Amino acid sequence: MIRILxxxxxxxxxxxxxxxxxxxxxxxxxxxxxxxxxxRNNPGAxxxxxxxxxxxxxxx
Amino acid sequence: xxxPAGRCPNCGAPIQFRWSSAVQTVCAxxxxxxxxxxxxxxxxxxxxxxPPDSSPIQLGTEGRFDDKPFTVIGRIVYEHDExxxxxxxxxxxxxxxxxxxxxxxxxxxxRLTPPPKPxxxxxxxxxxxxxxxxxxxxxxxxxxxxxxVGVDGELxxxxxxxxxxxxxxxxxxDAVFATIDYSEEPPLLFVGRxxxxxxxxxxxxxxxxxx
Amino acid sequence: MVTNAPRTRGFNCSNCGAAVELRALQHTLTVAxxxxxxxxxPRDPNVHILQTAALKESVAPAIPLGTRxxxxxxxxxxxxxxxxxxxxxxxxxxxxxxxxFNPYQGFRYLSCYQGHWxxxxxxxxxxxxxxxxxxxxxxxxxxxxxxxxxxxxTDLVLGxxxxxxxxxxxxxxxxxxxxPFLLSSERTGNEVTWSQGIYTDPRTIWQAFSLSGSPPRAHxxxxxQPSPYRQGLAVAFRTFLVLAAILVLVxxxxxxxxxxxxxxxxxxxxxxxxxxxxxxxxxxxxPHAATVDVDLSAAVQNGWLGLDLALINSDTGDAWxxxxxxxxxxxxxxxxxxTEGSRQGWVRLPRVPAGEYYLRVEPEGDAQAxxxxxxxxxxxxxVPSLVPYGLAFVAILLPPVLVGWRAHVFERRRLQEGDYGE
Numbered sequence: 001m002i003r004i005l006x007x008x009x010x011x012x013x014x015x016x017x018x019x020x021x022x023x024x025x026x027x028x029x030x031x032x033x034x035x036x037x038x039x040r041n042n043p044g045a046x047x048x049x050x051x052x053x054x055x056x057x058x059x060x
Numbered sequence: 061x062x063x064p065a066g067r068c069p070n071c072g073a074p075i076q077f078r079w080s081s082a083v084q085t086v087c088a089x090x091x092x093x094x095x096x097x098x099x100x101x102x103x104x105x106x107x108x109x110x111p112p113d114s115s116p117i118q119l120g121t122e123g124r125f126d127d128k129p130f131t132v133i134g135r136i137v138y139e140h141d142e143x144x145x146x147x148x149x150x151x152x153x154x155x156x157x158x159x160x161x162x163x164x165x166x167x168x169x170x171r172l173t174p175p176p177k178p179x180x181x182x183x184x185x186x187x188x189x190x191x192x193x194x195x196x197x198x199x200x201x202x203x204x205x206x207x208x209v210g211v212d213g214e215l216x217x218x219x220x221x222x223x224x225x226x227x228x229x230x231x232x233x234d235a236v237f238a239t240i241d242y243s244e245e246p247p248l249l250f251v252g253r254x255x256x257x258x259x260x261x262x263x264x265x266x267x268x269x270x271x
Numbered sequence: 272m273v274t275n276a277p278r279t280r281g282f283n284c285s286n287c288g289a290a291v292e293l294r295a296l297q298h299t300l301t302v303a304x305x306x307x308x309x310x311x312x313p314r315d316p317n318v319h320i321l322q323t324a325a326l327k328e329s330v331a332p333a334i335p336l337g338t339r340x341x342x343x344x345x346x347x348x349x350x351x352x353x354x355x356x357x358x359x360x361x362x363x364x365x366x367x368x369x370x371x372f373n374p375y376q377g378f379r380y381l382s383c384y385q386g387h388w389x390x391x392x393x394x395x396x397x398x399x400x401x402x403x404x405x406x407x408x409x410x411x412x413x414x415x416x417x418x419x420x421x422x423x424x425t426d427l428v429l430g431x432x433x434x435x436x437x438x439x440x441x442x443x444x445x446x447x448x449x450x451p452f453l454l455s456s457e458r459t460g461n462e463v464t465w466s467q468g469i470y471t472d473p474r475t476i477w478q479a480f481s482l483s484g485s486p487p488r489a490h491x492x493x494x495x496q497p498s499p500y501r502q503g504l505a506v507a508f509r510t511f512l513v514l515a516a517i518l519v520l521v522x523x524x525x526x527x528x529x530x531x532x533x534x535x536x537x538x539x540x541x542x543x544x545x546x547x548x549x550x551x552x553x554x555x556x557x558p559h560a561a562t563v564d565v566d567l568s569a570a571v572q573n574g575w576l577g578l579d580l581a582l583i584n585s586d587t588g589d590a591w592x593x594x595x596x597x598x599x600x601x602x603x604x605x606x607x608x609x610t611e612g613s614r615q616g617w618v619r620l621p622r623v624p625a626g627e628y629y630l631r632v633e634p635e636g637d638a639q640a641x642x643x644x645x646x647x648x649x650x651x652x653x654v655p656s657l658v659p660y661g662l663a664f665v666a667i668l669l670p671p672v673l674v675g676w677r678a679h680v681f682e683r684r685r686l687q688e689g690d691y692g693e
Contacts, residue, residue, distance in 0.1 A: 165377025
């Protein structure tokens with residue numbers, strides 16, 4: 001009985017390892033949706049999650 | 061193997077030796093000890109009643125030891141300070157003789173064996189001493205100072221009114237068991253092994269009320 | 272003529288007059304009156320008192336004297352009882368022994384210590400004793416390891432014994448164990464008696480002797496008590512090997528089948544001072560859904576370079592964001608040369624769908640980078656990572672380690688009771 005539970009546990013763990021590897025579960029990356037195509041022309045306008053607002057506003 | 065027949069010199073009752081090599085027997089009618097010298101029978105005394113005891117074995121019990129059938133034909137009862145035991149004389153189907161000792165329902169079967177080396181002297185006996193015989197390393201485990209309290213049936217030598225004598229028990233690292241009997245000079249060596257009651261396949265044993 | 276002894280003989284105790292029963296036919300050498308405890312010689316017609324022992328406490332043996340039961344395939348009767356004890360420091364530890372009798376099979380014994388029961392028989396083979404730091408005794412091809420040596424004292428005697436017993440008798444006892452077996456030697460003077468006991472479930476005793484109620488609960492771990500973890504540990508270990516083998520095979524399979532392909536590579540230079548540092552790369556194709564690894568390397572020297580990355584799907588507009596800082600410092604001080612950090616970096620993105628992608632990069636560095644810092648960005652897909660498999664290995668190792676730990680604790684508790692514990 002314990003043997004079967006241990007086997008099931010082990011196989012689940014191994015399956016999770018494969019999934020974590022192929023699906024990148026251990027990677028952390030924040031997802032932002034609907035980035036407009038215009039960013040390709042104006043990369044600075046992209047609101048980076050890490051920097052908050054763009055650095056340079058230009059102007060006075 | 062049946063031995064000669066005759067009449068008890070004391071009371072005239074028929075005596076039949078069941079074993080051809082028997083030297084002594086007890087007349088069932090008058091309890092005389094009868095010794096056989098070739099053809100003649102001599103009565104050398106009377107034996108009193110044996111003390112009550114609880115051995116399940118009796119004269120006429122049959123069994124097997126190492127696939128050899130035997131019949132119990134004789135008995136010697138010993139007593140010492142811490143209790144006593146029975147030595148049952150066995151007649152095997154092939155005519156040889158052996159002994160079944162019964163001490164508090166612990167059983168061992170032994171046979172008279174020529175000593176492989178000179179046996180220790182009675183004065184040298186000490187518990188724990190080891191002897192390296194060709195059969196293996198034996199150690200003395202028990203020394204018993206005992207005397208006869210009675211005999212019955214057919215025995216291979218004369219037993220009559222002897223004093224206390226020493227017995228040395230020796231054991232090996234297996235069930236093999238040996239006894240040195242210092243009642244004679246030179247002492248006698250018996251070698252055999254311990255057996256369980258069930259191993260002997262005993263038939264015609266004594267019954268006990270309530271058991 | 273030998274008379275057949277009746278089933279029970281009896282007489283009256285010379286000390287107190289109570290009726291004394293004799294059940295072991297003619298084997299009884301010592302009998303203790305159950306009313307007053309006096310030890311009597313049944314062979315003496317005057318029933319001589321051998322030892323007057325006042326019963327200090329009213330003791331009722333768990334199996335009453337005279338009880339019969341089917342034990343080991345034969346009928347046995349309980350004819351005697353004794354309580355013995357050993358002294359450890361200032362405490363005495365007591366156990367009970369029962370004498371069982373059958374006219375054909377002879378005698379055997381049951382012992383009970385704190386609820387642990389043993390079925391004991393005298394052995395005739397001379398065990399082979401090997402001396403060492405922890406001696407062992409071999410009997411019937413089983414090696415028993417020395418557990419304890421103690422002086423056992425007889426404290427209380429009831430009923431019949433086929434040997435001489437007196438209250439106060441002391442014998443040196445050596446216990447050797449090989450669970451479930453307990454091999455004991457009792458030494459008085461030069462003579463040694465060996466016996467072997469088998470650890471027994473008391474429920475079988477209660478059933479055999481038709482005793483009412485339940486047996487008392489066992490406390491602690493006993494010398495020859497079989498470990499309940501032994502079998503479980505063996506099973507757990509074998510199953511672990513199976514799982515570990517599967518894990519290794521799966522890992523090898525993954526390493527072999529992983530694509531691990533370069534998708535994009537670019538070299539850049541960071542020069543501080545420009546107002547707008549961020550840029551986008553050309554697009555590249557990810558043919559299948561897969562995890563994405565971004566490998567970074569920068570030629571920093573005593574400085575740092577931060578890279579803010581976004582992998583953007585040009586079709587769907589989804590962006591995965593990650594950032595990494597590369598820093599590397601080195602120098603020489605009194606201990607020698609030292610380095611801190613690394614010129615390589617690595618970011619892993621989770622599984623992204625197939626499609627056209629580009630990177631949006633925003634670098635940032637410290638003022639040291641005035642001359643310009645060269646760096647490389649390499650995008651790869653479906654790169655296997657060993658970390659999940661390492662974690663999986665630890666996880667499947669946990670159950671056998673847990674069972675092994677409990678087995679170890681059990682054995683330690685066992686040894687505490689003997690001479691070889693802490």
